[in-house]
Amino acid sequence: MLQYLVILLDDTAVSYCHYTNPKTEKRLISLSDLKAGILFAMKQNLMIQFVYPDYKIPEEYQKVIEMIDHHKIAPQKLELENADVIVLDGCVQADFIKEGKIFVIRTSKADFFANYNKIVSFIGKTERLNIVLTDMETFSENDFSLYREALEQLKNVVKEVFVQGISPQINLLTDRILLEKMNNCNAGIENITLAPNGKFYICPAFYLENDNDAVGDLATGLNIKNKYLYQLHNAPLCRKCDTWQCKRCVWLNRKTTLEVNTPSHEQCVVAHLERNASRDLLIDLQSLGAWKEKSIVAIDYLDPFDTKENF
Numbered sequence: 420m421l422q423y424l425v426i427l428l429d430d431t432a433v434s435y436c437h438y439t440n441p442k443t444e445k446r447l448i449s450l451s452d453l454k455a456g457i458l459f460a461m462k463q464n465l466m467i468q469f470v471y472p473d474y475k476i477p478e479e480y481q482k483v484i485e486m487i488d489h490h491k492i493a494p495q496k497l498e499l500e501n502a503d504v505i506v507l508d509g510c511v512q513a514d515f516i517k518e519g520k521i522f523v524i525r526t527s528k529a530d531f532f533a534n535y536n537k538i539v540s541f542i543g544k545t546e547r548l549n550i551v552l553t554d555m556e557t558f559s560e561n562d563f564s565l566y567r568e569a570l571e572q573l574k575n576v577v578k579e580v581f582v583q584g585i586s587p588q589i590n591l592l593t594d595r596i597l598l599e600k601m602n603n604c605n606a607g608i609e610n611i612t613l614a615p616n617g618k619f620y621i622c623p624a625f626y627l628e629n630d631n632d633a634v635g636d637l638a639t640g641l642n643i644k645n646k647y648l649y650q651l652h653n654a655p656l657c658r659k660c661d662t663w664q665c666k667r668c669v670w671l672n673r674k675t676t677l678e679v680n681t682p683s684h685e686q687c688v689v690a691h692l693e694r695n696a697s698r699d700l701l702i703d704l705q706s707l708g709a710w711k712e713k714s715i716v717a718i719d720y721l722d723p724f725d726t727k728e729n730f
Contacts, residue, residue, distance in 0.1 A: 423610035424460040426453070427623055428480070429472035430615050433494040433506045435523050436551055436604070437671050438624035445472065448615040450479060455637045456613045457487050466490070468610075470623070473497050492523075510534035521547040527554050532565045535573065542573075543580035543587040550591055556675050558685040563721075566689065570696035578703050594664035595697035596704075596713055601657070603667035607634075607649035607679075611641065621649070624670035654680040656687075656723045661716075664697070665690035684722050691721040 430446035448456075460467045469484055471493040493502040495515070504521045509530050516522075522545050524538060531552065541548045558566070573592060580587050587593065594602070604610075606622035611634070613619055618633035619641055620626040626633075635641040647653050649669055657667055657680070667682060675683035682690075698715040705711055720726050 421463060421465055421609060421611060423468055424456065424463070424465045425468045425470060425610055425612040425623065426456050427470050427612065427614050427626070428453075428476055429474075431472040431474075432470040432615075432623070433473065433492065434525060434623065435470070435492050435504065435506050436525075436622070436624065437553060437555065437666075437668055438622075438627060439553060440623075440627055442627065445474070446615050447476065447480075448613075449617070450483065452613075452615075452617040452637060453480065453483055455617075457483065459613075459637060461487065468492055471497055471499060471502070510537045516541060516544045518544065519546050521545065521549065523549045523551060525551045525553055528552060528558065528562055528566075532562075532569060535569050539573075539576050542576055542589055543583070543585040547588040548590070550589070552689070555689055556671065556683055556685050558689060563688055563692065567692050567696070570692060571699075574696050574700045574703070577700060578707075581704060581709070582707065590664060591693050592697050592700055595662070595694050595715065596701050596710060598663040601651055601660075601663050601665075601667075603651070603657075603665060604669070605649075605651075606669050607643055607646065613637070622670055628670070648678075648680050650680075657682065660723050662687075662690045662694045664693060684724070687722045687724065691718070694718075 426448070428448055430442040430444060431440065434440045457467065467487060467489040469489055469491050471491065473494045473496050490503040491499060491501060492504040492506065493499040494506050504523060506523045506525065508525055510524060510526050522541055538550070570591060573589070577587055577589060577592055611619055611621070612623050612626060614626040614630070616630060617637050619635040620633060634643045652658050668686065669679040671686060672682050673679050694715070698717070701710060701713055701715055
């Protein structure tokens with residue numbers, strides 16, 4: 420059941436997930452399509468997420484946006500004071516942290532391995548920190564080892580912050596502890612995207628990769644072919660997996676396996692390394708008297724496909 424409508428305000432709207440936005444030419448959504456998108460969301464009882472470019476949009480657009488409850492996703496360089504989610508490009512040393520804000524750091528594996536120590540300043544000082552790897556599909560066995568080491572170091576920082584009486588939220592480590600079931604992206608099921616051309620897409624990545632991938636428009640409504648493929652219970656491996664924090668990115672799935680409901684080896688291993696690091700963190704925190712009721716069982720695999728017979 421749909422819950423969110425993502426509205427890209429411009430072709431150059433910031434990416435907040437795995438995909439990269441290659442567009443450099445500004446193309447602002449028409450004011451009429453913006454109003455129609457808001458009306459669509461109101462009729463469907465959807466929360467709207469507006470995704471901003473790195474330039475100030477016209478005042479008449481802002482007035483329309485403020486007519487409805489919503490969340491704003493914006494790049495840090497825009498310095499949008501009332502942004503709910505602030506997106507950063509790469510691991511940076513933060514001197515602009517704002518309490519009560521959600522920060523997203525999009526980083527390549529090379530940048531993350533070299534500079535993850537710079538994001539320590541975010542942990543415990545923001546409402547939430549999401550770290551997104553932009554080239555997960557290129558991970559090698561050596562990268563997996565480096566990722567495991569980085570998670571171990573970040574885990575120790577989270578523990579130190581917790582000892583200070585702060586409960587930080589960082590997607591790579593704390594989400595799996597807090598969740599009770601799968602909490603994936605769910606593009607195409609719980610959220611849909613309205614692009615600046617007035618058409619609907621499964622998510623922004625589908626639009627930016629190929630604008631012919633539309634699944635409807637404002638005039639005719641949604642028309643998602645084979646919608647069942649986006650649902651968790653039709654993903655044979657994922658539906659029995661307990662790596663609940665995994666984004667299970669359907670765009671990345673299609674890119675790497677040609678199936679929206681089948682993740683790649685790289686996506687699975689990265690998610691399970693995070694799961695295991697979360698388990699180690701949970702054990703550490705339980706030694707301090709916290710989250711005694713929680714449990715993450717030990718596993719002997721990193722890719723569920725390796726034990727598919729048990730699934």
